[in-house]
Amino acid sequence: MARERSSRGTRQAPRYLLLPDEQGGIPGLNAFLASDAPVEADIGCGRGRFLLARAMRDPATLWLGVDRMRIRLEKCDRRLQEADIRNVRLIRADALEFLSWLPPGRLRAIYVLFPDPWPKRRHHDRRLVRPAFADAACRALEPNGLLHLATDDAPYFAWMRRLLEGDMRLEPAPAFQPQPGEETEFESLFLKQARPIHRASFQRRG
Ligand SMILES: C[S@@+](CC[C@H](N)C(=O)[O-])C[C@H]1O[C@@H](n2cnc3c(N)ncnc32)[C@H](O)[C@@H]1O
Secondary structure (H helix, E strand, C coil), X not given: CCEEEECCEEEECCCCEECCCCCCCCCCHHHHCCCCCCEEEEECCCCCHHHHHHHHHCXXXXXXXXXXXXXXXXXXXXXXXXXXXXXXXXXXXXXXXXXXXXCCCCEEEEEEECCCCCCCHXXXXXXXXXXXXXXXXXXXXXEEEEEEEEECCHHHHXXXXXXHHCCCCEEEECCCCCCCXXXXXXXXXXXXXXXXXXXXXXXXXX
């Protein structure tokens, strides 16, 4: 098995991590998506605790974990290898770029779980969920596909709801509830701190 050296010792080389090439595509992504299997994406997946739990529970679905931080994806990759989970690919990319690379209507669901809230007004344009994200998500979702959101940050939650409830391409759906064991890393932290968790889901109109 391929191995690489790092300052912290010998580590398994990533097996499920896909990186953008210089032409702006993602080698390996189209091949992974070539079948008719449904596809769901966890955007800002971090180290992938939710992604792994879902992928293990639902092996008939293809799962994509997307994050800008390679080190987090590499941790997730090691966990995938240890658990021998093969229906997942990890993509190091910005969320909007990733969504633009997908064939339109390919995703059955998008999860945005505990995105960075960027509370200062002057940083609001850094928020993941913003009008350009709504456009990219609506393009990538299949008709009746679902966009699931969760956050501990009440002002960001209100902002996301305002944006998405006013979007005629979407309609509110029952909020997604994770099963026991599917809590994300940040969610576990917030639950320990007894912070309220806000959830909302939206369905792309058919
Ligand atoms: C607060 S963490 C939450 C991680 C995980 N969802 C959880 O709940 O444990 C937010 C994650 O989103 C990633 N992220 C932030 N903006 C992003 C973007 N525009 N595209 C892709 N990933 C992004 C960050 O690198 C980080 O891993």
